[in-house]
Amino acid sequence: MIETNTAAAGTAPFAFTPENQAEARSILARYPKGREHSAALPLLDLAQRQQGYVDRSAMEAVAGLTGLAPIRILEVATFYTMFRHAPVGEHHFEVCTNISCWLRGSDEVLRALRDELGLDPGGKSDDGKFSVQECECLGACVNAPAVRVGDHYFEDLTYDNTVALIRKLRAGEKVVLGSQTGRVGSANAAGATALAGRAS
Ligand code: FES
Structure with a gap:
């Protein structure tokens, strides 16, 4: 028991x-x-x-x-960090701070959440709309840094696009899922380079 x-x-x-x-x-x-x-x-x-x-x-x-x-x-x-043990916000940000995301700027994602919502990991807003936690690898390392909100992934995050995402969620506006920089899938962020310069 x-x-x-x-x-x-x-x-x-x-x-x-x-x-x-x-x-x-x-x-x-x-x-x-x-x-x-x-x-x-x-x-x-x-x-x-x-x-x-x-x-x-x-x-x-x-x-x-x-x-x-x-x-x-x-x-x-x-x-498993996907199981929560207390009520969370309507938009629960699980911020991956594992190695790939950390190297690619998860600290900036956390800073954006702190600046925009006043929340650090473990925090929940008074209106119950947002909460934040750190999590382990989300399996989206190729598009790091990544967060999961509910069942949705948001990737290629920066300080600015995280702030924009929070504002859209707060306003109830439609948000783009996946890459926040327009990257298609996990294509090279620098564009197609593998065959560049090769003679046909
Ligand atoms: S390290 Fe963040 S998704 Fe894998």
Whole structure:
């Protein structure tokens, strides 16, 4: 039994909605009988999509469904940075500060968030619209520095285009996903050079 922070806060324990109970059954059915442990990650993701974060009560619910000891679910949910353990903002910036992003300017992304929102990693705005956390490699190193906001990636970030992105999100305007410098996919930022100068 994991000590539950929801119980401590006097709120109801986590429970999947009827719709998500059906989804959880469908997730469990993807795995062979006796291998339900493997459903831990997608079930934690489902809990997070329902509640916005995975607290200990949600971990216990997932433990109950998978048959894993709650401590095992706690280990998984605290290993992967994509699982959050407290409410976050509507626009939750996960800023990669791993090696490629750091070399390519993630400090400038963090500076833009600090200047524009007054938030450092771990912070959440009073209006609940924005929150910030540092995260490990997002797998978008070729277009570093990168952030994830919800299910969307924003890449090739600079101080200025991060500020512009924040302002658009705040205004509810449409934003461009992926590269913020117009790079197509992960094409060379300097343009096509591999065959430049070669005789035809
Ligand atoms: S190091 Fe940032 S995406 Fe890989």
